[in-house]
Amino acid sequence: LSLSLSLSLSCFSFLLNFFHCETMSVGDAFLSAFLQVAFDRLASRKLLDFAQYWKVDVERKNLIRTLRKINAVLNDAEDKQSKDMAVKEWLDELTDVAYDAEVVIDEFATEALRWKLLEGSVTTQASTEESQVWSFNIPASFSHFMFNVDIKYKIKAITERLDDIAKERHDLGLRDGVQGRSYGFQERLPTTSLVNESDVYGRDEEKEKIIDMLLRDDQEPCRHNKISVIPIVGMGGVGKTTLAQLVFNDGRVHEHFDMKAWACVTEEFDVTRITRAILESATEKPCNLENPELLQLSLQNELKGRKFLLVLDNVWNENYTAWDVLTRPFSACADGSKIIATTRNNNVASIMAGRSVPIHYLMHLSDDDCWLLFQKHAFGNAINSRNHPKLESIGREIVKKCKGLPLAAKTLGGLLRCKVEEDEWEDILNSELWDLPDDKSDIIPALKLSYHHLPTHLKRCFAYCTIFPKDYEFEQEDLVLLWMAEGFLQPSNRRKEMEDLGREYFSELLSRSFFQKSSGYKGEFVMHDLINDLAQCVAGDICFKLEDDMQNGTLEKARH
Known part of the structure; x- marks a missing residue:
C-alpha cells in the first residue's frame, strides 16, 4: 500500500503537526526532561493501542521499566558529574543512547500515525478529532510483518544498551531518590553593597x-x-x-x-x-x-x-x-x-x-578597559606589567578572548596572578574556557546558571546554536527555519503557526541575553563568544564543527 496514493494534503499537514507536537527534548545537560517526555510518549494511548495491536507491548514495557531505573538516580548523577569524570562519561553515554531511543520512538509513533491516517483515508474522511477511534481492520501484509520484526529488534537493542547503563549505576555509587540540588553548580556567594x-x-x-x-x-x-x-x-x-x-x-x-x-x-x-x-x-x-x-x-x-x-x-x-x-x-x-x-x-x-x-x-567593556581590569588582577599594577613584556603580550591576546566581559577578565587575570612562566600563560590563551576547572573559574558556571533557568523547550534550541562559528551574524527567520527542520518546536496550540512559535522561542532567548543585536546590519543577531562557548559546553559531542582548523566535538556521537 502506498501512502502517496491515499493521503491527502491535509493529512500530510496533520502529520507534520503531530511530529512537531511529539518532538522530545534531549541532548542537554539535564536528561530528566528527556526521560519525562519519553515516559509520556511511551505511555500515551496512541502508542499503547498500537503496541498491543502489533504485539510489541512487552518490548514497550521493558523500555519504560529500564528508563525508570535510570531516572531514579539521575539527580544524583547530574550533581556529581562536575567532580567525577566516570559519572560524566556515564551521562554522556546515556545522552547518546537517548538520541537513538528518540529515533526508535519516532519510528514507532510514525508507523502508528501512518496506519491511523491510512485507515481514515480508506474508510471515511468525516470523523472529527473528538470522535476518532482506533480500529485496526487493515489486513496483515508483508510490510506489516517486516515492521513488526524491525521495531521489536530496535526496541530490544535500545533496551539492552540502557540495561547496561542502568547496571553501571551501582558501580558508580549513584543513589535512588536523591533530590537535585543545583545540577552540579557551585553555590554562588551572596552579594553585598560593598565595592572596591x-x-x-x-x-x-x-x-x-x-x-x-x-x-x-x-x-x-x-x-x-x-x-x-x-x-x-x-x-x-x-x-x-x-x-x-x-x-x-x-x-x-x-x-x-x-x-x-x-x-x-x-x-x-x-x-x-x-x-x-x-x-x-x-x-x-x-x-x-x-x-x-x-x-x-x-x-x-x-x-x-x-x-x-x-x-x-x-x-x-x-x-x-x-x-x-x-x-x-x-x-x-x-x-x-x-x-x-x-x-x-x-x-x-x-x-x-x-x-x-x-x-x-549594560554593554561590554571596551578592549582597553578590559585590559586594565585584567592587568589589575594578573600583575597588580601597570609597572609590574611593563616589567614582563612577553607576559603582557600574551595577556593582551587573552583579553581579546574575554570580548569585554569583566567576569572573564577578572577570573583569567586571577588565574595567572601567581604564574610567571610563559608556557602557563600560553596554556590559558590556547585553552577553551569550558575546560577550566569550576573551582578555579567562575565564568562558565556563572553562564550555566542562565542555561539552567531556561525552560526545557528552549535548552535544546540554544544548544543547537553551537553550530554557528564565533562572531557569526544570523537572521531570526533563518534560525527559526533551522529549528523547524530539526523538529525542536513544540506547539501547545495547534492553531499557532510554526513560524510564529519559532519567533517566540527566539524572542525569549534574546530577552534572556543569549542573543544580542549585531552592531552591523540591524536585522541580524550574534552570540557573545562566551555564550557560544556555553553552547558548546552544554552541547558536548552532540554538535561537531571545524573552526579555524580547530575541531569541536567528535564525529562518532555528532547529531548536528
Whole structure:
C-alpha cells in the first residue's frame, strides 16, 4: 500500500503537526526532561493501542521499566558529574543512547500515525478529532510483518544498551531518590553593597546615567505605588552588580535618600526571606521575625514617610503576584523612592518596572578597559606589567578572548596572578574556557546558571546554536527555519503557526541575553563568544564543527 496514493494534503499537514507536537527534548545537560517526555510518549494511548495491536507491548514495557531505573538516580548523577569524570562519561553515554531511543520512538509513533491516517483515508474522511477511534481492520501484509520484526529488534537493542547503563549505576555509587540540588553548580556567594572602586574600569558613564535617574524626583516613568523601578539588564558576568554597588555607595545618592537597603535575591524568590533581608539592611539590625504579616508591617513602619532606595540584586522571578506581594510595604515610602533591580532577563525587568519604563542595558567593556581590569588582577599594577613584556603580550591576546566581559577578565587575570612562566600563560590563551576547572573559574558556571533557568523547550534550541562559528551574524527567520527542520518546536496550540512559535522561542532567548543585536546590519543577531562557548559546553559531542582548523566535538556521537 502506498501512502502517496491515499493521503491527502491535509493529512500530510496533520502529520507534520503531530511530529512537531511529539518532538522530545534531549541532548542537554539535564536528561530528566528527556526521560519525562519519553515516559509520556511511551505511555500515551496512541502508542499503547498500537503496541498491543502489533504485539510489541512487552518490548514497550521493558523500555519504560529500564528508563525508570535510570531516572531514579539521575539527580544524583547530574550533581556529581562536575567532580567525577566516570559519572560524566556515564551521562554522556546515556545522552547518546537517548538520541537513538528518540529515533526508535519516532519510528514507532510514525508507523502508528501512518496506519491511523491510512485507515481514515480508506474508510471515511468525516470523523472529527473528538470522535476518532482506533480500529485496526487493515489486513496483515508483508510490510506489516517486516515492521513488526524491525521495531521489536530496535526496541530490544535500545533496551539492552540502557540495561547496561542502568547496571553501571551501582558501580558508580549513584543513589535512588536523591533530590537535585543545583545540577552540579557551585553555590554562588551572596552579594553585598560593598565595592572596591579602584577595581572598576569603564563604568563612569553608566554610573552617572543611573545616578541622574535616581536624583530626579520628577521622574515617573511607570510608578508602582510610590516607588519607581530602574532595571539593569545584561548577560551574566557583564558587571550589573558592580554598577549597582557603585551607584549605591555614591555620596550624592547617600545624601539624597533617607534610607537605603541592599538585598541579594538569588534564584528562589522567597518573599519572606527577601523582606527580612530588606528590613535588616535598612535598619542595620538583625531581625528574628518569621511571620510574613509582622515582617511586612515592620518594614512598612520603618519606611513610612521616608525617601527610600532599594537595590534588588540578581532577580530571576517572573511571577508578577510574588513581586506585587513583596512591594506592598513600599506604599508607605515618600515620593521619589527608587528600586534598582539587576537581572539577566528582559521579561523579569518588565514585570518589575512595567513595559513603559526604559530599561538600562549594560554593554561590554571596551578592549582597553578590559585590559586594565585584567592587568589589575594578573600583575597588580601597570609597572609590574611593563616589567614582563612577553607576559603582557600574551595577556593582551587573552583579553581579546574575554570580548569585554569583566567576569572573564577578572577570573583569567586571577588565574595567572601567581604564574610567571610563559608556557602557563600560553596554556590559558590556547585553552577553551569550558575546560577550566569550576573551582578555579567562575565564568562558565556563572553562564550555566542562565542555561539552567531556561525552560526545557528552549535548552535544546540554544544548544543547537553551537553550530554557528564565533562572531557569526544570523537572521531570526533563518534560525527559526533551522529549528523547524530539526523538529525542536513544540506547539501547545495547534492553531499557532510554526513560524510564529519559532519567533517566540527566539524572542525569549534574546530577552534572556543569549542573543544580542549585531552592531552591523540591524536585522541580524550574534552570540557573545562566551555564550557560544556555553553552547558548546552544554552541547558536548552532540554538535561537531571545524573552526579555524580547530575541531569541536567528535564525529562518532555528532547529531548536528
